[in-house]
Amino acid sequence: MQEARGKSQVAGRKTLWIVAGLAAVLAGLLIVGVVAAQGGTVTDDQVNAIAKRLNCPVCENVPLDVCETQACVQWRDLIRQKLAAGEKPEQIINYFQATYGDRVLQEPPRGGFTGLVWILPFVGLVAGVAILVIVLRRMTAQPAPVKLEAAPSEPADEYRERLERELQELQ
């Protein structure tokens, strides 16, 4: 009788261990699934921090982080995958620039023709200040003294002479 009870207790313990083991495996799978669904430890903020530096590929000047087109959803997914794979934000930005061209960047690159976007405002400012200085200097400059010369004697005016002569005659 006691032997049978002992066997039953052992079997009960074994069942308990099996159930506990299965529960642990299930819990582990659940955790892995949740983490995988969230793209590892990558948060939306991390994805958007990179996405806001990029443009939507199909809309004009719409940042990637706020665009809801299917293309942008896919691009943000790719950013998430790359972050989960351990890539740094700059590596991801460089990947997008190399793959899709300069126009995907929110901030135009500083080299090449688009570099003019950065240089021209300063060039314009310097040129404007220079023109203003030149104009102001010219406006405030003292006029050079004008050398007065004796007016050349005018040729005798025959009408005046006649008038004077006639006036004298009248007197």
Place this chain on the structure above:
Amino acid sequence: MSEAALPSTKKTGRSIWRVIALLAVAGLVMALALQLRARNATQPTSGAAPDFTLKVYSGYDGGLGKPEIRLADLRRQVVFVNFWASWCVPCRDEQPALEQVWRQYRSKGVVFVGVDYVDTEPAALKYLAEFGVSYPNGPDLGTKISQKYRIQGVPESFLIDRQGNIVLFKIAPISEAELIAELDKALAK
């Protein structure tokens, strides 16, 4: 140096600066005009098709056995270039017809080339597998090809004859019947 020479040197210096400033302004205006012209240009609908090199996705060389496809190397064949993307809904509508026609014409001196526009590789590969696409396909790296063809969206297609000239431009999904008719016309030339 004589005194009389001084003002003359000053004048020459000023003239040089004026010429430089004028040239700089002219250059800038010309660059902006060229940019504007390029921006307003539309798709080529005739004449020589712009050459390009497409690095194909792994497993999507269409049996050509090359990791890259150069349009110029396909001269003497009729080439159908299709710009598409996995996120493009109308592309999905025309895709089965494209694959069908490609299988029908691949042995008749016709090459199909799929240019994947601003797409992500995982989504693109999923799309290609979903439709069982077997003709050459690759990403438009740096959007260089789409810029050459000045596409405004996807899908857009170009048919190029054996001499390398564009004979058809289609800005919407192309139907199987239309594609077959155009291919037959190009092959008969």
